[in-house]
Amino acid sequence: MSVLISKEYPYTNPNLAARKLLTPEQLANPASYPHLDERLLPLRNVGNDTKAVDQFVKKIRDEVGR
Amino acid sequence: MRRRTFLLLLSSLALPACRAAEPTEKVLNLLCWTEYVPTSVTASFTKQTGVRVVMENYNSNEQMLAMLRDKPHHYDLVQPSQAYVETLIHGSGLESLDAARIPNLQNIDPQFRRLPHDPEEKYSVPWMSGTVGIVVNTNAVQEPIHTWADVFSGKYRGKIVAVNDQREMVAWALASLGMPITQIDDASLARTEPVLRKWLPQISVFDSDSPHTALLDGRAVIGIVWSGEAALALAEGSPIPIRPTQGKARTCFSIASRFLPVHHTKALPRISSTTAWSPR
DSSP, X not given: OHHHHHHHSOSBOOBHHHHTTSOHHHHHOTTTSXXXXXXXXXXXXXXXXXXXXXXXXXXXXXXXXX | OHHHHHHHHHHXXXXXXXXXXXXXXXXXXXXXXXXXXXXXXXXXXXXXHOEEEEEEEESSHHHHHHHHHHSTTTOSEEOOBHHHHHHHHHTTOBOOOOGGGOGGGGGBOGGGSSOTTSTTOSSOEEOOBOOEEEEEETTTOOSOOOSHHHHTSSTTTTOEEEOOOHHHHHHHHHHHTTOOTTOOSHHHHHHHXXXXXXXXXXXXXXXXXXXXXXXXXXXXXXXXXXXXXXXXXXXXXXXXXXXXXOGGGOOEEEOOBEEEEBOOOOOOOOOOOOEEEOOO
């Protein structure tokens, strides 16, 4: 079942048993299985600030017509 | 083997929460991302369990929260990005899982287990993980694209597709400024404003559902897209040499998501999406 998911929506599959059944081509897709490095920093929960972000960006988008 | 693995996992989560729409029919109300749960999977689940799956979709975590608010006590399983799992836990919106009924959790890569948003793994299990990154049609873009400045230099105005997610747009702008992408306050937003005013008019397509389509049909030559969408572009795009950018240009946002039951819905806070990573 998990292979079906990877076939249709090729995100990084965290199921190691499923990964054994993926094709070499699937596993070699650099978008599905990228080499993450130290420059990649986690975005954490920012609480209610998300609402402020939404309003902030939407205002800019309205003003620039996007 | 794997088929059984996933079905056990899903059914273990789903069956206790199923509700009877009719005396003889059990229904699982599933709230999940668009382009994330194949109908082949839900059909197989129904075939093996007899439980009909009613799936509703969203294309942002914000929309998901709104749908939960609109239909309290309706959904059995929901699939938030992991930071939003934390939101739902704090909002007391989740029923805890019985780990004893999810034996196939042992198949999950340890790096995806017991993460900070749910350290005791009481409320969520991994579904998929992903990133947001930059992909380039190298037929149309010969120069190397290494930075956000490269993407938004102006040369590709009207030829850029991006996921339609405000929180991530701000994160990209913060990253381009060398600022922490989780630093959200009036001062940091003010710093991003001129950046976003320059960038946003250059984006021709905002699409969180199927952004790779714009790359394949030529509406865009650069995409800032979910990794699964980038993978589809790579797989389907041949001979279009779309490639993910490497090194400094790669900006990755995890959309590691979780299936988890929603038992009751109080007024839920709005919280940021995703675990995300971003380069300088």
